[in-house]
Amino acid sequence: FTAPFILTVDEILSKIRNLTMRELLGGTLFPDTMKQYDDYSIREALHNAITHQDYTLQEYINFVENPGNVYYENGGSFIPSTLQKALAIRGPQRHFRDECLCKAMVHFNMIDTVSRGIKNISNEQWRRYFPMLDYEIDAANKVVGVRLYGNAINEKYTKILKENKTLTLQECIALDAVQKGHQINKDTAKELLDKGLIKREYPNYQISLGVAKMTHQLPEYTRVSRLERSKLKQMGGFGLETGYMGY
Incomplete structure (x- = not known):
């Protein structure tokens, strides 16, 4: 897939098997249904990869569907440096790798101008009782990977949420790290x-x-x-x- 991204994003996402999930909640005879991946989240993560790709590296953006998660990978560095710092941003982002591209994507409502995208995705994962985003940041090789989960991976974590x-959201992120065996x-x-x-x-x-x-x-x-x-x-x-x- 290639430019124009405003057209190819829909084509890419149409190939993802976004299954309908059903859960029988306590106290009701009717199951709660939802898609495996929230539409906003799966798009926002892909749009972020397009926005923050370092195009001087002349690399592709990878988008891989796995059982239970989708994985995004783009060339460049993660500008906020950590997920915690990205969530702590209160105002608009002050630095963009490609300002012209960012302005165009904002104009077409493809990205959020006030840096709420990652926080919105995290809140949606919390609402679904799903694992939080996984970031794989390789500064030496200039690669940023993001994994978005479409199901639970640990029953204990799900029940706690x-x-x-x-x-709080920060506590959910920390507990998510514990369930994945990451150090905090x-x-x-x-x-x-x-x-x-x-x-x-x-x-x-x-x-x-x-x-x-x-x-x-x-x-x-x-x-x-x-x-x-x-x-x-x-x-x-x-x-x-x-x-x-x-x-």
Whole structure:
């Protein structure tokens, strides 16, 4: 595919199998339905790759459909440097790699002028209880990759997002990193530890006892965490009180 991108984007996206997903929610006989990929999210990520491609490298933009996710890859560098910095931007972006192209895409409503695209995608993934965007930034080889998920990859993470309505977007992103086995910085880890959302297992972290209890993940948590005797007694007592263990 090649220019004009305003025409080829629709042609590209028409080849993606955006399946209809159905979920039977508690308390209702009618399933909730939604597309595997949100239309805005899948377009915004592709438009961002077109906008931020470094065309002096004379490289293609790669767009790959995988089972459960789609992957975008463009040449160049990630201007905000990290996802956290991109989400922290409050006003319009001050630097563009190709200002003329950006202005044209803004004129045709292909991209957002106030840098809300990544945040909007992240919020939509949160609403769907799906994993957050994965960024693969290779500064040495000038490659930026983005993975957009179209399904859940960890039942624990999904249940936490469903049942804990006090989470912030930043906490969801941090918990997403934990579910994927990625390291998180000490300050973020301390905040999650203080709230009882994760359990310390340096250098990695796992879902804490409080969250495991809240999301009914006690059997799996027991197996994975190798809990000491006192916590096993605590969990056994909770199971007997609630009838969760089948007694």
